[in-house]
Amino acid sequence: MPELPEVETVARDLQRWVAGAVIDEVEVRWERTIRHPLPVERFAAEVRGARIAKVGRRAKSVLLRLDDGRLLSIALRMTGALLVAPPAAPDDRYARVVFHLADGRQLRFRDVRKFGRIGLWRRVGQAFSRHGPEPLSGSFTAARLRERLRRRSGRLKSLLLDQSFIAGVGNIYADEALWHARLHPLRRAGTLTLAEVARLHRALRRVLRQGITNRGTTFSDYVSADGEPGANAEQLSVYRRTGQPCLRCRRQIQRMVVGQRATHWCAHCQPLAGAAA
DNA sequence: ACGCCTACCTGCTTGC
């Protein structure tokens, strides 16, 4: 599902396909996709005629920077996809918002489950003031992670999913990072040793980078802007590998529910008591 | 601060 690597893949593709394009018209087919409190009519009026200057990503949102400095944020949530359709492409019943580009193409926000949200902002800070640091940025150091962990008492798994703690990590990459770091999902944040924090930091960056390299993880819905699934599912170590052998110790991967989320881990490599060998 | 719950949605899988 779209987490940081999937959204990054979409953003990089769109930078190539639609940077410089002009939005002629906006067609909103599911009104709740447009973030409250902006009325849909005003949203369409505000976006009409704008040129897309640059496409980027913050957290799990694709950002379309308009040439007057305003920002369109598109949160894909569970099933959202941004697809560029050529002029004669057949319609898509799941296209919730269609940006009609001046060159005849359409930038479609496809979203089966309607969880996705599109917002319009004056500045980046407005939209993401409550989000935590970007795990792949240069300023996200092990020391900074340690500082943030030290102040918390919650479980690692829940914390990794908390967007105000770290931006962009979701259920798949959280489980993967904990396996690589050999840390139990229920470990309390404040109890990590220096070496464990270093492992977690390294693991987070490793799994996210690998996800980007493989153009994202696809189980059912995720496709990048070219409509193609990602290749990272085959590279996963624990996520949805319940009962299969751990790639380190060959023991069976376990599954449990933490904070209402399916969680996969190796009971041997990721022990709860004491540091893993 | 944290855990826990519900709501938001639809399609696919499972079980009877």
Added chain:
DNA sequence: TGCAAGCAGGTAGGCG
């Protein structure tokens, strides 16, 4: 075959 229940999980908001 039909049909209902269960499941998937990102995020906001509410409660204790």
